[in-house]
């Protein structure tokens with residue numbers, strides 16, 4: 001029997017993936033700063049909840065929840081409305097990392113550590129019946145570890161949790177400019193798929209493009225496709 005597919009809600013990307021992501025898989029989205037990782041992930045959750053009735057969780061480790069809501073609203077993605085309907089939840093891990101108090105419903109209130117984060121993801125998944133999860137970004141896991149737990153252990157642990165709860169998930173990783181696409185040397189092996197985002201100069205202009213580098217369990221295009229970020233639709237891949 002064929003694996004069940006999960007539409008990303010990103011026009012063009014589902015075609016490249018020959019129908020969408022595979023349900024339950026954990027996908028790494030990687031690229032330099034400003035390549036569109038956060039927008040892609042937000043779109044995946046927003047469209048998932050809105051169009052496909054799949055509640056989603058955005059675990060934010062760097063940006064504050066209100067910044068994310070505001071950025072989403074520029075694309076007319078009303079995240080607040082979905083939060084009220086319990087179809088979208090933002091877990092604020094950014095405040096605790098920054099040592100700031102938070103007024104968020106879902107947050108790490110007793111300081112940051114990966115076990116607490118895993119518990120909060122688990123609890124929130126049950127509360128809203130989440131089918132999609134985003135962790136933005138795994139670089140944010142890399143600081144404030146106590147004892148021997150390192151970032152690789154953290155990535156392993158979260159990845160195991162994401163499989164356990166049977167959600168389709170994206171995790172982002174920021175890489176320095178250049179051809180590097182893996183930062184911690186494990187994430188591309190752990191993830192069942194890797195999507196690379198690029199922002200590169202071409203004839204004096206920066207151009208956006210993406211490529212699906214790995215996607216276990218499915219055929220997919222290996223071409224590099226240009227994409228745009230537009231106010232109406234967010235990310236649109238040009239086929």
Ligand SMILES: Nc1ncnc2c1ncn2[C@@H]1O[C@H](COP(=O)(O)OP(=O)(O)O)[C@@H](O)[C@H]1O
Nearest residue numbers: 032033034035036037038039040074229230231
């Ligand atoms: N409303 C918008 N319309 C078009 N482009 C946008 C809009 N908002 C942000 N962008 C572009 O997206 C970039 C940020 O995308 P983001 O997903 O935050 O990147 P990353 O998470 O990879 O650092 C901005 O630098 C800008 O070029």
Ligand SMILES: [Mg+2]
Nearest residue numbers: 037038039136
């Ligand atoms: Mg980002």
